[in-house]
Amino acid sequence: MALSRSFKETVKARAERDPEFRAALLGEAVEAFAAGEADTGKALIRDYINATVGFDSLGEAVSIDPKNLMRMFGPRGNPRLANLSAVLRELNRREAVHFKVEPERVAH
Numbered sequence: 001m002a003l004s005r006s007f008k009e010t011v012k013a014r015a016e017r018d019p020e021f022r023a024a025l026l027g028e029a030v031e032a033f034a035a036g037e038a039d040t041g042k043a044l045i046r047d048y049i050n051a052t053v054g055f056d057s058l059g060e061a062v063s064i065d066p067k068n069l070m071r072m073f074g075p076r077g078n079p080r081l082a083n084l085s086a087v088l089r090e091l092n093r094r095e096a097v098h099f100k101v102e103p104e105r106v107a108h
Helices: 005-017 019-034 038-051 055-062 066-072 081-095
Strands: none
Touching (some): 019 081, 038 055, 038 081, 055 081
16 A cells, blocks of 8 residues: 655655664664565665755765665565665665664573
C-alpha cells in the first residue's frame, strides 16, 4: 500500500525538528536488517532518506546514482552489501550516531 502524502510530510516534519526521532528511525532500520526483515529495513531507510538527506545528496556522498539508490530501497530492491554498508555508514556519519551489536542475554 502506498503511503499518503500527508504521512510522508508528517514524517519529514518530525524528522526536521526531532533528532531523537531521526536516530530512532535509522536505528529501527538497522535492527530490522539485523533481524532478517529486509523489506521493513528498506522501507525505514527509504523513509529516513526522504525525510532527511534526500536521494540526490546521498547519492553524491556515496558515489551511487540516486535512481539506483531509489531502486535499491524500493519494494523490489535488493541492495548489495557493499552499497548498503556505504549508505549506512554515510547516514550514521550525518546523524552522528553509532550502533553496536550486543549478545542477547538469555535467562537460565
